[in-house]
Amino acid sequence: MQAFIHASADDVVNHALDYVFSKDRDFQEYLKSAEAGDAAPSLRVRRTPQPAERQEKPLRVKKASA
Secondary structure, eight states: OHHHHTOOHHHHHHHHHHHHHHHOHHHHHHHHSHHHHHOOOOOOOOOOOOTTTOOOOOOOOOOOOO
16 A cells, blocks of 8 residues: 555554544544543654664774773
8 A cells, every 4th residue: 555655654544544533523523622622642753763864873983902
């Protein structure tokens, strides 16, 4: 599937969840409630570094023993 739509697995899952939750009437009503505003986010999103953002680790140079 990823090769067909040229998207990452994360993108496919995110779009699928967006679609499903947008069609769920009960969930849409919940989002309008005061209870939804009081809910604390419970997910931690880890961002994977993109190739251009990766920082090279400095090489360790061994000191020559005398």
